[in-house]
Amino acid sequence: MGKIIAIANQKGGVGKTTTAINLGGCLGVLEYKTLIIDADPQANSTSGTGFDPKNMDNIYDCLVNKVNPTDVIVETSCPNLHLLPSHIDLVGAELEMINLPNREFLLKEALEKIRDDYDFILIDCSPSLGLITVNALSAADSVLVPVQCEYFALEGLSKLLNTIKIVQGRLNPDLEIEGMLLTMYDTRLRLANQVVDEVKTHFQDLVFDTIIHRNTTITEASSHGIPVVLHDASSKGTVNYLNLAREILQKNNLTKMGNSEKTIDIDNGF
Numbered sequence: 001m002g003k004i005i006a007i008a009n010q011k012g013g014v015g016k017t018t019t020a021i022n023l024g025g026c027l028g029v030l031e032y033k034t035l036i037i038d039a040d041p042q043a044n045s046t047s048g049t050g051f052d053p054k055n056m057d058n059i060y061d062c063l064v065n066k067v068n069p070t071d072v073i074v075e076t077s078c079p080n081l082h083l084l085p086s087h088i089d090l091v092g093a094e095l096e097m098i099n100l101p102n103r104e105f106l107l108k109e110a111l112e113k114i115r116d117d118y119d120f121i122l123i124d125c126s127p128s129l130g131l132i133t134v135n136a137l138s139a140a141d142s143v144l145v146p147v148q149c150e151y152f153a154l155e156g157l158s159k160l161l162n163t164i165k166i167v168q169g170r171l172n173p174d175l176e177i178e179g180m181l182l183t184m185y186d187t188r189l190r191l192a193n194q195v196v197d198e199v200k201t202h203f204q205d206l207v208f209d210t211i212i213h214r215n216t217t218i219t220e221a222s223s224h225g226i227p228v229v230l231h232d233a234s235s236k237g238t239v240n241y242l243n244l245a246r247e248i249l250q251k252n253n254l255t256k257m258g259n260s261e262k263t264i265d266i267d268n269g270f
Helices: 016-029 059-064 090-097 103-111 131-139 157-170 190-206 216-223 236-251
Strands: 003-007 034-039 081-084 120-125 142-148 176-185 207-213
Touching: 003 016, 003 131, 016 034, 016 081, 016 120, 016 142, 016 176, 016 216, 016 236, 034 059, 034 131, 059 090, 059 103, 090 131, 103 131, 120 131, 131 157, 142 157, 142 190, 176 190, 176 236, 190 207, 207 236, 216 236
Parallel strands: 003 120, 003 142, 034 081, 034 120, 142 176, 176 207
Antiparallel strands: none
């Protein structure tokens, strides 16, 4: 049974989509079958994996029209990485879902049909804490929270954590926090180091050891519609996301490597 991880933060621009695509790509390269669910109407995970959202069946069909996800999922150019696309129509889906029975569990019901087909299912959530995101949190085993190493880094986190508590109390008591992921780290900036210290002070063991550095190859890879691991295997972005993938695998006791290989040295590649 695949582990479902919602990637969420109420603040936009923190690296949710970047993490979904590149963590998914690295898990795929490490031979773990992975599905990215694009649950954001902006459909950036869809375009970021090389697809045109305008011309595809999408998650809207699964939630509102009860289409089987297997009829909508597509294979990406990355080994072992599949995508359940999104579309701007998802904006209207929440209005249509309001009057449906079990409206908070529509995504969970859809994923029950395919969960056993994957090792990991990553849900790229919208910054909005609306019904679609509630569906993602209700379906997920855990939440991965990207936090950018910039000013106002903790903005929105309190609301997200409060939402997680509400979901735990009412909809999904087994929901856990997978970890806080520090992103967009620039070693040259004093502020970035201050944010790292502040987040680690607040959240302690919930913070991943891996930090995602600001890296142009990640942006370049997205423009080509591929994960950074396929674009430049020796880049800092690739090393960062491979380290994150391996850290998550170890945490979930799924790693195929020795415990001594928890992370890789940025100077030595992988």
